[in-house]
Amino acid sequence: MPSPPPLSALYSLSFLLALLTTLLVAASLRLLAILPTTHTSAPLAAARRKHPHATRLLIVLGSGGHTHEMLYLLRALDPAKYTHRTYVVGAGDAFSAQRAVEFEREVEGRERERARARGDGDGDGDIEKRKPKTEMETETQAQRDQPTPPRTLRTGPEAYNIATIPRARHIHQPLLTTPLTALSTLLYSFPPLLSSPPLLPAQPPQTPYEAAAADLPDLILTNGPATGVLVVLAALVLKFFDVRGAQSRGMCKTVYVESFARVRTLSLSGRCLVWVVDRFVVQWEELEGRGGRAEFWGVLV
């Protein structure tokens, strides 16, 4: 019977190389499995859901211009579909945080107005006073007949949170120290990705909405700030190790929208993420097909 190799063989250079090669191959295979395929211009093969119930949307806001564009992109946001919103802002970016609060207030106002027009919610008798046209009447009648579940108002401070993480790169920061600050941004990206803070501490979620808020985001949106690149990379790490089922449950889908100001060339953030995100959207026809997968559907802002 051959004796097992001595334990010291494990410390040899050739064993180390073999181990590294195996790990590298395994990691590459894993990356290939989780990264989106090149030809994703066709709609994603996402699990089709008829009645979206409770979801969490994570939005990365950046410096002034990026925040403006992101909130223009989100102008038709339906809080009944995206029931919890997490806004990620760079530390010290009070402007973006303020804009996010104003945006949520607008969404809330719009939803209240809608609820009032439908005659449910807090605006009861208003529908009587307004005397809508006959066509309007039939429309609302048809809506009532449909067996759709009642829309709950998913707006207000309970339906969103703002997470602050260190900036990836400060203005005028030398390139040499950027990897360090970027690493800290990457590490601080994990807590807001993993969950949003619970309404009541030390209490399990009571409703599906609270459960979704405490879970990984279903969808991550970014449009170019450096912080966004690191948040997407952090999400990739979660998918790589399938943390909390990030990969197996199909969570953390990523959409990158290139800035409207980019007409002929991709931004640095865009070039970093073109292979990584699930969908890469550009706003000028000339950029369509960049990286083999940039989608163009018209101006979106």
Place this chain on the structure above:
Amino acid sequence: MAALSWLEWNPTSFNINNPWTWSPGSDKKVCFVTTGATAPFTALIESVLKPSSIEALRNQGYTHLLIQYGTAKDVFSSCAGAAQCNTRKDSRREALTIDGIDFFPEGLKTQFKLVQQSKGLVISHAGSGSILEALRYQVPLLVVPNTGLLDNHQEELAVAMERSNYLVRGDVKDLAPAIQKSEDFKDKMTQFPPITSGGHRETKSFADIMDETMGFLD
């Protein structure tokens, strides 16, 4: 600290009540110039206040010229003084009222509204934020790229937007031709944001793209 400086704006420095308000039936015609918050585009301030530009504005019937000069107040003051003197010499026509504002942290809503109501014109630097904001008010927009900036995408964006007929592009060296052009442009400008249906190819809104990615069925 740079972010703090604009918070110190004093509301009394610009009196909104008079003459920069709109009353129905007024024959006021306002041209509003915005030069960007981060780095003021002083060449644009100088160019707008040149005699040729002022003449072009008066020929198109403008009665008021409001300039957001940002941090370049000294440039504005010296040029505006000279321009105002020139217009007063010409007694045949009503004088052009020229005024300036520094920076509004709450945005330029009031100014854009005033232009919209008086059927006026916005002259802007080519920053994407200013372009997007002005176009939401459906006002004719004359964009002047800052050629002094190196490796800048402003010019590219302005060219692409002009090709799509959203705005008129002007040259900072001579604004008069672009000001004249903007008058006809008012009737044929393309609506922005574009309506996401019809057209020569399939378009989608961003909400559609989000729903599609999530697999939501309507």
